Amino acid sequence: MEIPYTISTRPDTGLWNAKVGIWLFLASEVMLFGGLFSAYIFLRLDAQPGEWPHGLLNVPVGTMNTAILIISSVTVVLAWAALKMRRYRTYWWYMLATILCGAIFLFVKLYYEWPQKFEHFGAFIKRDKLEKYEPYLGNKHAEEKGLPPRLEISGHLHNHEALADPNIKEYEIALDPVNADPANPAMDRPHFLYMPPTEKIGTIEKEDVERISSFGPWHSAYFASYFTITGLHGAHVLGGVLVFIYMWLPVSKRLYQHNPEHLANRVEVCGLFWHFVDLVWIFVFPLFYLL
Amino acid sequence: MDASTSLPPSPGFGVTSETPRDPHAHDASHEHHELGWWRKYIFSTDHKVIGIQYGICGLIFLFFGFSLMMLMRWQLAYPGQALPVLGKWLPYFFGANTMPDGKMTPEFYNSLGAMHGTIMIFLGVVPVAFAAFGNFVVPLQIGAPDMTFPKVNAASFWAFWVGGLIMLTSFFVPGGAAKGGWTSYTPLSDISDKGPAFHLIFNGQTLWLIGFIFLITSSLLGAINFITTIIQLRAKGLTWMRLPFFVWAQFVTAFLLLLAFPPLEAAIVMQLMDRTAATSFFLPAGMVVNGAPLNISGGGSPLLWQHLFWFLGHPEVYVLILPAFGIVGEILANNSRKPLWGYKSLVFSVLVIGFLSFIVWAHHMWLTGMGSTVSAFFQTTTLLISIPSVIILSAFFISLWGGSIRFNVPMLFATAFLPMFGIGGLTGIPLAFNSADLYLHDTYYVIAHFHYIVAPGTLFGLFAGIYYWYPKATGRKMNEFWGKVHFWPSLICMNLIFMPQFLQGMLGMHRRWYDGGQGWTVGGDHVWGLTGFQWNTPISWGAWIMGLAQIPFIINFFWSIKHGEKVNDNPWEATTLEWTAPSPPPHGNFVTTPVAYRGPYEYSLPGRDRDFTMQNEPVEPTERTRRKAVEEPVLV
Numbered sequence: 001m002e003i004p005y006t007i008s009t010r011p012d013t014g015l016w017n018a019k020v021g022i023w024l025f026l027a028s029e030v031m032l033f034g035g036l037f038s039a040y041i042f043l044r045l046d047a048q049p050g051e052w053p054h055g056l057l058n059v060p061v062g063t064m065n066t067a068i069l070i071i072s073s074v075t076v077v078l079a080w081a082a083l084k085m086r087r088y089r090t091y092w093w094y095m096l097a098t099i100l101c102g103a104i105f106l107f108v109k110l111y112y113e114w115p116q117k118f119e120h121f122g123a124f125i126k127r128d129k130l131e132k133y134e135p136y137l138g139n140k141h142a143e144e145k146g147l148p149p150r151l152e153i154s155g156h157l158h159n160h161e162a163l164a165d166p167n168i169k170e171y172e173i174a175l176d177p178v179n180a181d182p183a184n185p186a187m188d189r190p191h192f193l194y195m196p197p198t199e200k201i202g203t204i205e206k207e208d209v210e211r212i213s214s215f216g217p218w219h220s221a222y223f224a225s226y227f228t229i230t231g232l233h234g235a236h237v238l239g240g241v242l243v244f245i246y247m248w249l250p251v252s253k254r255l256y257q258h259n260p261e262h263l264a265n266r267v268e269v270c271g272l273f274w275h276f277v278d279l280v281w282i283f284v285f286p287l288f289y290l291l
Numbered sequence: 292m293d294a295s296t297s298l299p300p301s302p303g304f305g306v307t308s309e310t311p312r313d314p315h316a317h318d319a320s321h322e323h324h325e326l327g328w329w330r331k332y333i334f335s336t337d338h339k340v341i342g343i344q345y346g347i348c349g350l351i352f353l354f355f356g357f358s359l360m361m362l363m364r365w366q367l368a369y370p371g372q373a374l375p376v377l378g379k380w381l382p383y384f385f386g387a388n389t390m391p392d393g394k395m396t397p398e399f400y401n402s403l404g405a406m407h408g409t410i411m412i413f414l415g416v417v418p419v420a421f422a423a424f425g426n427f428v429v430p431l432q433i434g435a436p437d438m439t440f441p442k443v444n445a446a447s448f449w450a451f452w453v454g455g456l457i458m459l460t461s462f463f464v465p466g467g468a469a470k471g472g473w474t475s476y477t478p479l480s481d482i483s484d485k486g487p488a489f490h491l492i493f494n495g496q497t498l499w500l501i502g503f504i505f506l507i508t509s510s511l512l513g514a515i516n517f518i519t520t521i522i523q524l525r526a527k528g529l530t531w532m533r534l535p536f537f538v539w540a541q542f543v544t545a546f547l548l549l550l551a552f553p554p555l556e557a558a559i560v561m562q563l564m565d566r567t568a569a570t571s572f573f574l575p576a577g578m579v580v581n582g583a584p585l586n587i588s589g590g591g592s593p594l595l596w597q598h599l600f601w602f603l604g605h606p607e608v609y610v611l612i613l614p615a616f617g618i619v620g621e622i623l624a625n626n627s628r629k630p631l632w633g634y635k636s637l638v639f640s641v642l643v644i645g646f647l648s649f650i651v652w653a654h655h656m657w658l659t660g661m662g663s664t665v666s667a668f669f670q671t672t673t674l675l676i677s678i679p680s681v682i683i684l685s686a687f688f689i690s691l692w693g694g695s696i697r698f699n700v701p702m703l704f705a706t707a708f709l710p711m712f713g714i715g716g717l718t719g720i721p722l723a724f725n726s727a728d729l730y731l732h733d734t735y736y737v738i739a740h741f742h743y744i745v746a747p748g749t750l751f752g753l754f755a756g757i758y759y760w761y762p763k764a765t766g767r768k769m770n771e772f773w774g775k776v777h778f779w780p781s782l783i784c785m786n787l788i789f790m791p792q793f794l795q796g797m798l799g800m801h802r803r804w805y806d807g808g809q810g811w812t813v814g815g816d817h818v819w820g821l822t823g824f825q826w827n828t829p830i831s832w833g834a835w836i837m838g839l840a841q842i843p844f845i846i847n848f849f850w851s852i853k854h855g856e857k858v859n860d861n862p863w864e865a866t867t868l869e870w871t872a873p874s875p876p877p878h879g880n881f882v883t884t885p886v887a888y889r890g891p892y893e894y895s896l897p898g899r900d901r902d903f904t905m906q907n908e909p910v911e912p913t914e915r916t917r918r919k920a921v922e923e924p925v926l927v
Contacts, residue, residue: 038554
């Protein structure tokens, strides 16, 4: 028994089966990421002034990753076109390029961007103690400029042991530029280029701190959304890369020799998925890095 | 896909499938020896086997979920008393802390309530109504050899199976199964089953979430497969308006599952993050639990969960009812020997229901105080959605008018479906109004309302479908007498259980009371001679008797596989394409590729010697002049 229209198109719909299937799958993916992005909007609208952080992500690196994904979307189309022209060698190289792009994207996320966040700490100051830390927060300056209040002092935590040891009464933090020089108008807006923490050490008394945590998912609604959405997106990238690797391996060459159109269809379907993953990133990048 | 060519022949069970008419019979029997029992019946990719697997698993889960409720009914009718006999043995099964001395603890009661809802809906009704009937019947009705993606189909079943297993496992972890209700409202479900006594992952609520991810994956794969199959694999000449109504119902259901489940998956991922990665998606700042402030970032919103949950939750209601509509429509037309009345309006009603079901979800959240503008919008859409539902029900009633009705067992269940669904639907209208719902919300009235829709409604539709398509799966009929012994007590008990709950609800009795209302003032108010609390006793006895009434069905179901009355390929003298296939259909389904020449319900055509004309019977020249409505077959 043979299932009809696996490779050839059905005349009245003009489609083969997997193409219908992948578009339906993408529709459900739109709803999945749509749910997560709605949650982002919902939580962001609910946030009190000063509670939604800005400028904590590395914009140049994010821009680079965006470019890498867009390039991979181009190469996967070229790979498909090469198959349609029955040029397997060209296909093989373009597929390799796509796989490498996906791998670089994941590598940057997992070995550079994410770990950096876990090294970075932020201390939320109790509302009635904000004035005491005016040199770090610069809220008078912020108020004059009509900026949201600053509630958090962030940077690299020098004395990690203070987190667990009740005998240590203070946190020592190598301050981020915004807390090192809060009244400087250059610090009013997030910067495009990444600015590492300064040499200046800020001392914060434990009892003035409402909560201290690294920039992990537990830090705020912002980082919760960031890690959940980029995590799920990363899982999609990983899935795409694994499937592409399968299509690039010699096992697919056998399918090509047997039925080249079948392999071309498979690449087309996975390419559609890959474009979708790319498209999700086109939303992630401005929402988390820029806005 | 092409690997499916090397699959075993026999899809049904009990009867050998190779028929002398099958041109591939020789090949098939050759491969049959190579594949063996496991590939044929367990790890099969044949849509009929998967349908039957889904059906049997779903029925077992249905009975298990019902058993949980039968246990709860003891606590409601006789709160604090030891359960006789079973009460001694259940602690050995569920754990010592669940029913010490046969008395149910409040925690265990909460677990039973949450798992009853979860299991009945997501492991019982959806698998049977959508996956089992959809898998078995839809490809046959559209004249397809199988689903478009047989391996994906098998993956869907196994994802369901793993999800079900995880849900069941959660009963046996420390602390027991999830306790937050089937809706798992936050912040309660974010903080329950947490603390030193619980494992981070292996606790009831977290396992509930993980199990759900598998169930959603299963529905997603199934839904994609169904839609693609219906679009791509319709037989020649089977145009959209010649599809049986059941196929339309499944088509819309598949779209609901495809588009409504992912937002819940998003919510479940977020709750999982809340529980395992210390995020605060659903937790506002300043939460205090057991007198101690939680160390969380806050900034989350409990209402976000409700929105995302009900964005699935309401379409889900239609996932439960639409397949039953489809089944009932088929059986009514077949047994009244008349075309289904208003076929096109039925189809468009189902489509409108599908669309509207996405914009009514907030009527589950009137108590959250959304403001009058938002409430007005959702009240309007909620009332609008009742219009297509009423059209469908009316068309079904009119279909009966003037028919020569055969009251066989499928027809009994199908006709009982109509008033039962009617009661469930009409009692929903007060809940659609913000002002009335403020009083009725979370009372037994709501329980009675939706159970009238899914229990004597959908479940009767499913029983009707099982009795109706059983001969196609096995080549034998289920016993008529025992079918009636199953039907009448079930119908009476259903009403005995749910009708008094309307009264209890109108007294103000809350749906989640552990003691059945005994300790509450409103539980002592009288209605029809009994207090609200005392009504629990007849309701509980009704539930237990209904449990007994399922025994004839279970025995009949298994006994008839080998010993039922043997019947031909079309025992009900029906018109749709599945009845042109052999019973049970071989692998690949049809002996000759079917072609459809006419609509799905050509019953009692004038001038014919039989009162049914099957879809694959060509239009005769005489007929063409007499009946202008029968068009040329559209061949593609």
